Amino acid sequence: MIRLENLTKIFSMDGKRKVVADNVNMVFPTGRSVALMGRNGAGKSTLLQMIAGTQDPTSGRIVSTGSISWPVGFAGSFHADLSGAQNTRFIARIYGVDCDELVGFVEDFAGLGVHFHLPLRTYSSGMRSRLAFGVSMGIGFDTYLVDEITAVGDAAFRARSSEIFLDRMKRSGAVVATHSMSQVRELCDAAVVLENGNLIFYNDVEEAIAHHKRNMATDT
Template sequence: MIELKNLCKSFYTRDGPKVVADTINAVLPTGTAVALLGRNGAGKSTLMGMIGGTIKPDSGAINITGTVSWPVGFSGGFHGQLTGAQNTRFIARIYGVDTDSLLAFVEDFSELGSHFYSPVRSYSAGMKARLAFGVSIGIPFDTYLVDEVTAVGDAIFKRKSRIVFRERMKSAGALVVTHSMAQVRLLCQAGAVLENGVLVYYNDVEDAIAHHQRNMGSSEEE
């Protein structure tokens, strides 16, 4: 469970303050995949960063039951001089999971071939994303923070990513950011809409989609 209690966050811009969280109170239940919807710039990534602990709120509290991942697919924490395999081993030790099992999973899943044993600084953005997704989803968390989980790679790799993610969701929950309503319907049971610092939670993902589309002034995917 993730409880947001009187959560506030804003940034100062040239045009004045930008409010991301305006005294948000919400509970994201355990074991549920929740779509986080909102227009570009609404603050979805910032809210996810606050939940993940990488961004500090201005005030309020985030109470978490169980373990929460870093944003799935985030590659900013890799050490460029280390190989993909070495980075994977390092992360396995930090999180206390079996090193050899995670190494085998990531090597197979990422499809990097011999590059898995090359320095990460030599990777393309797509290769880093494959490695990051493999490491993220390879570690069992109670809740996964996911930003565009299926956006990396070709059609076959995207399909494999969806299959692995859905398998994880049998025993975990997630907070999912994606602009594809088809993906929202496929991956999520519930939804939350962020607009002007206000977060509205829906137990039925279709209600969240309808709210989001009203905000966007469209019935098309945004």
């Protein structure tokens, strides 16, 4: 369970304000895979970072139960001079999981080949995302935060990503930020629409998609 209590997030610069969350009260239920939809710039990634605890709200708080992943696709915690394998071992130690087991899983899943043993600074953004997704899926979180990651890679990798994600959802929940309606239908059983600092929760994914499409149709 993730509960937002009077959550407000405002960015201010040069007299201009961007409101991501405007005194929001809402619950992401335990064990549900919830799509997070909104226009570009609505604040989906910012909301995920606040849930993960890597960014503070302006006011209010987020209360959660169980373990929560970092936003999948975010490789900011990786060290550029360490290899993919070394970064994976470092994260395994932090989260208290078996290092060799996690390294073996990530090496097989991410499909980085020899690059897995080369410094991260030699990686493309897509390779970093594949590594980040593999590491997070290799650790058993109660809730996974996902930010567009399954769009990365070729068709075979996207198929593997969807397969392992659905397997994890048998035991865990997720919040999935995505622009892909096909991903929403495939991966999620509930949805939230973020618009102008407000969040609206839908148990019916199709109702959420219709709301999101109406918002996009009025985008100028």
